[in-house]
Amino acid sequence: MSDIPRLRVESGRVVLSGAWTLAEMLPMLESLQSALGGLPAAGQHWDLTALTRLDSAAAVLLWRTWHGAWPASLEIGEMHRQVIVRVAELPQEMPAQPVARVHLPEFVGRLLLKAAANLRGMIALFGQLLLDGNYLLSHPRDIPWREFTANVYKAGLLALPVTALVGFLIGVTISYLSALQLKSFGAELFIVNILGISIIRELGPVLVAVLVAGRSGSAMTAQIGVMRVTEEIDALSTMGVSRSIRVVLPKILGLTVAMPLLVLWTSAVALLGGMLAALLQLDLSLVYFLENLPRAVPVANLLIGLGKGFVFGFVIALVACHFGLHVKPNTESLSANTTSAVVTAITTVILADAVFAIFTRQIGVPQL
Amino acid sequence: MSEPPVIELDGVYTSFRGHPVHRDLALRVDEGQIVGLLGGSGSGKTTLLREILGLHRPDAGMVRLFGVDLNEPDVQLQRNLRRRLGMLFQHGALFSALSVFDNIAFPLRELRCLDGDWIRRLVHLKLAMVGLGEGHGKLMPAELSGGMVKRVALARALALEPELLLLDEPTAGLDPDRSQNFVELIGDLQRELGLTVIMVTHDLNTLAGLATHVAVLADHHIIAYGTRAEIMTIDHPFVTGFFGADRRKLL
Numbered sequence: 001m002s003d004i005p006r007l008r009v010e011s012g013r014v015v016l017s018g019a020w021t022l023a024e025m026l027p028m029l030e031s032l033q034s035a036l037g038g039l040p041a042a043g044q045h046w047d048l049t050a051l052t053r054l055d056s057a058a059a060v061l062l063w064r065t066w067h068g069a070w071p072a073s074l075e076i077g078e079m080h081r082q083v084i085v086r087v088a089e090l091p092q093e094m095p096a097q098p099v100a101r102v103h104l105p106e107f108v109g110r111l112l113l114k115a116a117a118n119l120r121g122m123i124a125l126f127g128q129l130l131l132d133g134n135y136l137l138s139h140p141r142d143i144p145w146r147e148f149t150a151n152v153y154k155a156g157l158l159a160l161p162v163t164a165l166v167g168f169l170i171g172v173t174i175s176y177l178s179a180l181q182l183k184s185f186g187a188e189l190f191i192v193n194i195l196g197i198s199i200i201r202e203l204g205p206v207l208v209a210v211l212v213a214g215r216s217g218s219a220m221t222a223q224i225g226v227m228r229v230t231e232e233i234d235a236l237s238t239m240g241v242s243r244s245i246r247v248v249l250p251k252i253l254g255l256t257v258a259m260p261l262l263v264l265w266t267s268a269v270a271l272l273g274g275m276l277a278a279l280l281q282l283d284l285s286l287v288y289f290l291e292n293l294p295r296a297v298p299v300a301n302l303l304i305g306l307g308k309g310f311v312f313g314f315v316i317a318l319v320a321c322h323f324g325l326h327v328k329p330n331t332e333s334l335s336a337n338t339t340s341a342v343v344t345a346i347t348t349v350i351l352a353d354a355v356f357a358i359f360t361r362q363i364g365v366p367q368l
Numbered sequence: 369m370s371e372p373p374v375i376e377l378d379g380v381y382t383s384f385r386g387h388p389v390h391r392d393l394a395l396r397v398d399e400g401q402i403v404g405l406l407g408g409s410g411s412g413k414t415t416l417l418r419e420i421l422g423l424h425r426p427d428a429g430m431v432r433l434f435g436v437d438l439n440e441p442d443v444q445l446q447r448n449l450r451r452r453l454g455m456l457f458q459h460g461a462l463f464s465a466l467s468v469f470d471n472i473a474f475p476l477r478e479l480r481c482l483d484g485d486w487i488r489r490l491v492h493l494k495l496a497m498v499g500l501g502e503g504h505g506k507l508m509p510a511e512l513s514g515g516m517v518k519r520v521a522l523a524r525a526l527a528l529e530p531e532l533l534l535l536d537e538p539t540a541g542l543d544p545d546r547s548q549n550f551v552e553l554i555g556d557l558q559r560e561l562g563l564t565v566i567m568v569t570h571d572l573n574t575l576a577g578l579a580t581h582v583a584v585l586a587d588h589h590i591i592a593y594g595t596r597a598e599i600m601t602i603d604h605p606f607v608t609g610f611f612g613a614d615r616r617k618l619l
Binding site: 021022023026029053055056057060061063064079082083086087089090091328329330331332333 | 448451452463464465479481482485486489490492493494496497508509510528529531560561562
């Protein structure tokens with residue numbers, strides 16, 4: 001075990017002894033390498049008979065020292081010779097794997113093509129959903145109620161605490177910051193308008209969408225992705241169970257239904273936080289706040305908020321399922337697709353929000 | 369100077385949720401032996417391998433590899449110890465994000481002592497050893513067939529020139545022809561590199577083709593350990609049941 005590799009150089013003779021193995025060589029690798037490298041190129045007699053062990057790592061080292069040819073005079077045991085013969089049989093030149101160079105236009109082009117492919121995939125998935133919906137209308141017994149309710153529970157009910165906490169804190173923050181500004185204009189009463197419009201119409205839905213994309217969207221991608229890696233999706237198909245009806249559809253429908261409810265909940269809690277902050281900062285009573293809320297915020301804003309929740313939920317689930325279904329069976333692809341799913345979902349949600357803002361700009365803004 | 373045994377287990381006790389898996393288990397494997405570990409499903413064979421690897425710590429008892437206790441706190445010593453053994457997992461456990469070449473090169477690169485050319489030569493050497501060509505190096509694990517996964521996993525297990533090789537079901541899932549090739553491959557490697565091998569297997573042909581010694585795990589401990597011929601004479605329900613009428617086959 002403990003016989004360390006030794007190298008002795010006598011006049012014209014190189015004697016190797018001990019165990020020349022990777023494990024034994026490691027502590028003294030550099031000195032061994034430099035000692036071997038310092039030897040004159042030819043005319044040496046190599047005595048390897050005293051070796052106790054020789055592994056292929058050491059054989060490669062020797063072969064490189066010999067510049068890829070058997071030395072003129074060599075003494076070596078038959079077993080150890082076999083090890084070196086194996087190394088000698090390898091091709092002399094070992095070209096390094098070429099590193100693919102990436103050019104900028106190529107890079108941008110690939111990115112665009114990938115985006116186009118993803119868009120196409122999502123449209124295809126949407127079409128598949130429509131077909132499935134059509135099928136389920138004529139076969140109502142196949143509607144996956146259990147999976148649907150399970151998804152509403154997972155994406156909706158279990159998300160209540162975290163959305164409430166974040167909503168409450170955001171409500172407090174906005175109310176506090178606005179109160180400072182309004183006070184200096186003597187317009188404290190407008191806190192109701194500011195909080196009502198901003199939270200119900202804009203912040204509530206977007207906040208929930210970002211949270212849900214990170215929470216449920218990533219979970220959906222990872223789950224479908226792992227099911228692909230472990231071939232569970234294929235197992236479903238072999239049993240004649242449609243993966244889109246059983247796996248994708250309940251997720252998308254579940255989140256589409258759960259999101260407006262989450263938006264309602266989060267907006268309510270955020271308003272509560274804002275009201276409490278207003279009470280502490282501006283001495284604005286809760287009763288006054290609640291009485292003036294319907295007047296300051298037309299009900300159209302609530303409908304817009306709920307509509308946004310509906311669309312955002314659908315978008316997040318669609319994006320998540322699309323990326324989940326395109327996971328390749330390796331860990332790298334799983335992590336890359338989960339990241340893409342969350343990033344794409346949030347970006348798409350904000351894009352959709354901008355579209356909403358443009359098309360609803362005439363609706364629900366109180367005329368003073 | 370007498371060499372310490374490669375593997376020494378003594379008084380190992382393991383339980384999962386109150387159910388004992390190993391009770392007072394003892395095993396001693398000397399250098400150069402090829403030990404076939406037999407046992408029924410759920411008898412704790414894989415757990416035993418994991419304990420030898422140090423992946424699972426038994427509730428009580430001692431596990432020594434090359435004379436070093438696995439509970440030794442010295443991190444450097446433990447790391448050096450790990451480098452002396454190679455493991456072939458049942459399903460390969462290849463890194464799915466790395467190509468075949470990178471999978472085998474990975475443990476070599478981790479040493480941070482070898483240069484690129486050295487690593488390339490070693491990887492190609494290992495690939496050649498398990499009968500794969502240079503072209504296979506570029507493939508990803510997902511593109512390999514079951515038999516090739518096993519070969520690549522074996523090449524990776526051999527990358528650090530281990531003295532102890534642990535095989536979990538090396539031939540499960542291979543067709544008889546491939547399985548025979550694999551047995552010959554491991555046999556050749558063992559003779560050339562002088563490895564100590566422990567393998568878990570259910571396959572009589574693998575056992576007959578490779579093992580010098582057989583250990584039988586039943587009733588929570590090793591009920592018998594000896595050469596193949598010795599095991600044949602054991603009268604225990606598991607042994608008679610396992611070999612059945614085919615007792616001769618093992619000899």
